[in-house]
Amino acid sequence: MIWMTWRQHRREALIFALIFAAIAIYIVVLGHAMYDDYYHMTGGVNVAQCRQQPAELESNLCQGLIGTFNDKYGNYSATTQQVVLAIIILPALVGMFVGAPMVSRELESGTFRLAWTQSVTRRRWLLTKIGMLAGALLLVVAAFIPLIFWWEKPFALGDSGLGSLIYPIEGILPLAYMLFGLALGFAVGALLRRTVAAVGVTLAAYVATALAIYIWARPNLLPPISTTWDSYLTDRSAEVSLNAWTLYNGYIDRAGHHISYGEAFQTCAPDGRVIDGPGTAYAACIHAHGWLTTIIWQPADRFWAFQGIESALLAALALALVALTLWLVRRRIV
Amino acid sequence: MSTADIALETVSLGKCFRRTWALRDCTFSLPARKITALVGPNGAGKTTLLQLAAGLLQPTAGEVRVFGRSPLTHPIETLPRLGFVAQDHPLYRGFTVADLLTMGRKMNPRWDQQAAIARLEKLHIPLDTRAGKLSGGQQAQVALALALSKRPDLLLLDEPLASLDPLARRDFLRVLLDATMEQGLSVMLSSHIISDLERVCEYLIILSASRVQLAGDIDEILRTHKRLIAPRTDPEAVASLHNVIEVSHTERQTTLLVRLNGHMFDPSWVIQDVSLEDIVLAYLGQSRASQQSAEKVRRTDARNDAPVALSGVTEEEEAAR
Secondary structure: OHHHHHHHHHHHHHHHHHHHHHHHHHHHHHHHHHHHHHHOOEOOEOHHHHHHOHHHHOOHHHHHHHHHHHHHHOOOOHHHHHHHHHHHHHHHHHHHHHHHHHHHHHHHHOOHHHHOOOOOOHHHHHHHHHHHHHHHHHHHHHHHHHHHHHHHHHHHOOOOOOOOOOHHHOOOHHHHHHHHHHHHHHHHHHHHOOHHHHHHHHHHHHHHHHHHHHHHHHHHOOOOEEEEEOOOOOOOHHHOOOOOEEEEEEEEOOOOOEEOHHHHHHHHOOOOOOOOOOOOHHHHHHHHOOOEEEEEEEOHHHHHHHHHHHHHHHHHHHHHHHHHHHHHHHHHOO | OOHHHEEEEEEEEEEEEOOEEEEEEEEEEEEOOOEEEEEOOOOOOHHHHHHHHOOOOOOOEEEEEEOOEOOOOOHHHHHHHEEEEOOOOOOOOOOEHHHHHHHHHHHOOOOOHHHHHHHHHHOOOOOOOEHHHOOHHHHHHHHHHHHHHOOOOEEEEOOOOOOOOHHHHHHHHHHHHHHHHHOOOEEEEEEOOOOOOOOOOOEEEEEEOOEEEEEEEHHHHHHHEEEEEEEOOOOHHHHOOOEEEEEEEOOOEEEEEEEOOOOOOOOOOEEEEOOHHHHHHHHHHHHHHHHHHHHHHOOOOHHHHOOEEOOOOOHHHHHHO
């Protein structure tokens, strides 16, 4: 079965090896250029020093340097978006072109009648293939974990966190998404039995799941912290830890309804001049309406907890999809 | 027959595809070390029966056992003993013939690589050609070589002769016959023509309208089936003692095809031997007639259509159940 798996999937293996290599090379080249800029001395100081010495953060020179650097390489730069996009669509591509065809192609071409009447049971046929494909992919993706951390280190410092663009490609999440994408392809292929349909549905289901996790699941993987205060009397904003993932920042009324800063400004500072803080006229107006400042947030130190929970969730989904595939192949097909 | 002598056994086997029964009430025992012909018209359920036996389909009703075990629930025991070639003899088109042999070697513990290579060399099929580039007949030969080299105990072949030319057919049937005698191989092969198979097959199953019409040893079928001819008469007296399969009247005479239960003493009938082909045709005609009458009457009692049991299941065995 090991030889058979290699013989049947070697072309896909080669293509995906090239894709992975291209992405890795791109990150390395980009990272080198970035580190050159990071350590490049301008006016006796460089970005690395600016970042490490908080006192100098205040200087105009440092602010200018960091601003330019972040525009070019930072979280919202075009290059970062390219890298993130390339890595987050990989599991979908693997699911579509490795996972989905595995069973459906055998069914479409009738070769399952050849494959499943050899001496190897369907269970072993399926589990060997899944094991080898998943194993190879996990090994390759695991090699990206340190690469990503190396690459993001210069710019991710002040802006890393659970809500950031690069979060899904950090840490162990790429492994979990890869497993999920592959397993999704297997199950959809076995369910639909048509390769073309399975490829399309795999993509749609992957995108839907990833979006659902991003919108609904991730913010609530652990109960968020809600910090609320009356801004006329006090200011508790310092309690919100540095680099926290802010889920909500605004006012709530006594009934618990959200009031955005925009609405509050229109009501309490119609001239557009806002001077907030305990004792100010603006805060008094807010106080008079009974509105409380509220920040709902996830602390940055939950990074690994969140990684673990989301990965476990995806791994459990992947396992369920593999079990479904196994059941379909052994009991339901034809 | 003891269990060791039964290669394939079905008990009330049935398969339903979306409310249509492709196979119903199928009960027979296939003797080991013999070649069995499975004959019937297109759509009779031959492919369904073979795929059920190969473990590629899940029975809707009843049981199928290969050497005493279900191929679906005991694949580890049965798969190495089973060889199967589907009707369209599927191969991985991108694999070279050598790749396919490697596949056979890696996936089968009893694989005979030398025999496989020798067989393909004899057929002048180059090992370095991709399967998709071979002709239809060559693809069939490669698929058959793969199944044979697996060294199964039971070989299930769905229309194996359809893609072969007459010379290749004769050669292939000889290979099968040798394997049954030398290695104790059991074979069941389907066909809608019987003439090719009469020389090599020892056992016959007639399948029609999703049901087994006749299952038995061919010598015994020939011995017990006779054509009776008499001046035009009502065959009721014969029908009370023997199974009348086919009745035809001309103005002057009545011709019957019957399965005799014991001896025929009535001197008013002339008794003739019948060819296997005529017997098959008579059963197929009978099943068609009974199917039509069944549709008219909407019979609910399925037992009326139960297959005629011959040596495969003896009367005693049937009574023992």
